[in-house]
Amino acid sequence: MPEGFAITVVGAGVVGCALALELAREGEEVVVLEMNPGVSRGENQSSRNSGVIHAGLYYDQETRPLKAALCVKGNRILYRFCERYGVPALRTGKLVVATNREECSTLDRYLGRALENNVPVRMLNREQVREYEPRVRAEAALLLPSSGIVDPAALVHKLYALASSAGAQFVSETEVVGISSLTEGLEVKVRYRDGAEGSFSTGRLVNSAGLYCDRVARMVDPASPYRVDPLRGEAMKFYRTRRPELSMSGMNVYPTPRKVITDQGVYFTVGVHLTPTLDTDLQGNFSLGPVVTVGPLNRQARSRGDFGGGFQPVREFHKQVCGFFPGLREEDLEPHQAGIQSRLVANPDWVFEFSPADPRCLNLLGIDSPGLTGALAIARWVRTTMLG
Ligand SMILES: Cc1cc2nc3c(=O)[nH]c(=O)nc-3n(C[C@H](O)[C@H](O)[C@H](O)COP(=O)(O)OP(=O)(O)OC[C@H]3O[C@@H](n4cnc5c(N)ncnc54)[C@H](O)[C@@H]3O)c2cc1C
Incomplete structure (x- = not known):
């Protein structure tokens, strides 16, 4: 580990990588510490999400x-970024459907x-909904043309590559285990993969440690x-090309x-949704793929590392979406x-x-959804807040 850095970023998820790029482009000396084996390798929020803009x-x-301000701003910046750097993303639009009067x-x-x-935004009636997605049944729907999809892994990787070229250093397999105040700056204690420990000094630190931010x-x-x-969200998928009843325009x-009311408090959920995915060929050309994901079906995570199998029953996923997508059968889902x-407990917003x-x-703190959409706007917010 080198001697000292002006700014240390903890965590190389989409937010840490976006921050590294933003700060390095300002000429700041930045190091990003990541406990996973590499950027885009290992488990974090940025590698396992719905990919919705x-x-x-x-x-x-x-x-x-x-969330209100940085999602809208992040949406605009993200499309521009993806277009400029060839990150797979499509402005697919979104329908938020209502199936009854309430x-x-x-x-x-x-x-x-x-x-x-x-x-x-625009309100659609039943017939108009069918014009957009013929297999979807709804009494009414909000049409949001600026919603879309992005390949999260490609986005993180591009941010990492650009930040590295701009001079940011990334150190993986290095977990931050302690931070103490010095007269001049902070001392950061780290543990490497082999269990050895070390420390270095830094002028300032940004905690973008995702699930471990607290x-x-x-x-x-x-x-x-x-x-x-920690909230575990499980997703199933189906192939929209498999049967005519499953064909979606995307x-x-x-x-x-x-x-939703739980023991921990009252939470809001966007619900289990249908989200198309992108296919990218070896030349980097991308298009709408055949896979549509169905999720997330949430439950309290057993731990912050609860990424494994043991999904809730298929019928629960089916139950959530069959009302507005009646052509789907349980056996279509995998x-x-x-x-x-x-x-965050008892905090509906992000806390910066x-x-x-x-x-x-x-x-x-608590960068849950829409953190993928908001990442580039969050990075700008941090840059202006820290550097003026
Ligand atoms: C199921 C699901 C669906 C979602 N869907 C969407 C969506 O459709 N659209 C959207 O906008 N957002 C979505 N999100 C939210 C989005 O994925 C997150 O808000 C975003 O990825 C947060 O990025 P991050 O960099 O803050 O955190 P993370 O990606 O979790 O990265 C934090 C990093 O910090 C590292 N770290 C932690 N502690 C330490 C330490 N002590 N030392 C070193 N490294 C450390 C971790 O290893 C990790 O790599 C979804 C999230 C989930 C889980």
């Missing part, structure tokens, strides 16, 4: 102002919220009140969002993947704050 519909200004009135409220957030925050400030309540199709979100114990440490 959100429009910014769901987040109200009052309880989720950061859901229709919920959609009316979300229409108002979308307009408040400056998100392009633990890293407590290394600087043992009194930090934030706790991650939009994201979501149910009406709803609240397991796709499980991911875990860094959801300088540690009260040492303001040279900036904590980015």
Whole structure:
């Protein structure tokens, strides 16, 4: 490990990589520490998500102002970035469907919220829904043309490659295990893969440790009140080319969002949705692929490493979507993947704050969805907040 760095970033997920690029382009000396074997290798949120570019519909200004602002901004920056650097992404559009009268009135409220957030939106009636997705059945739907899909692994890899070229250093298999304040800067203690430990000094530190962000925050400030309540989201998949009843034109199709009440509190969910995927050939050309994912079906994760099998029954996935996608049969579905979100207990928004114990440490806490969409906007926010 080299001697000292101006800025240390903890975690090389999509947020850490975007930050490294943003800061290195400003001429800052940046090191990114990652405990996984490499960037895009190993388990984190950025490698196991739905790959949806959100429009910014769901987040109200009052309880989720950061998500509201940075999702909409991130959406615009992300499309531009993907186009410029050839990262597979498509502006597929999205339907948020209502299948009964109660859901229709919920959609009316979300229409108002979308307009408040400056998100392009239109209400569709039953016939218009069919014009967009002939196999989808709904009484009404919100059409969000700025929603889309991106290849998350390709995005992370491109950010990493550009950040490295701009001078950022990435050190993998290196876990941050302690942070203490010095008169000049901070001391960062690390553990390498072979168990050996080391330390180095840094001027400032950004905690973008995803599922472990609360633990890293407590290394600087043992009194930090934030706790991650890891949320496991499982996804199945089907092939839209397998039967005519499954053929989709390639939009994201979501149910009406709803609240879920658990022992830990009341949470909001976007629901189990249909999301198309991208196919990329060896030349890097991409197009809409045959696979459509169905998820996430959420449950509390047993641990922060609960990425393995043991999916909920297929019938549960089917039950969630058959109301608006009646052509789907249980036997069309097969397991796709499980991911875990860094959801904060009792905090619906992301929390970005300088540690009260040492303001040279900036904590980015609870970056759950729409963190993939918002990553480039989050990086800009950090750059302006830290560097002015
Ligand atoms: C099932 C699921 C579906 C989702 N769908 C969407 C979607 O469709 N659209 C969307 O916009 N968002 C979505 N998200 C959210 C999105 O994936 C995350 O918000 C985003 O990936 C967060 O990135 P990150 O870099 O903050 O965290 P992560 O990707 O989790 O990266 C954090 C990194 O920090 C490293 N780390 C942790 N602790 C340490 C330590 N002590 N020392 C060194 N390294 C450390 C970890 O190994 C990890 O690599 C979804 C998430 C899940 C789980």
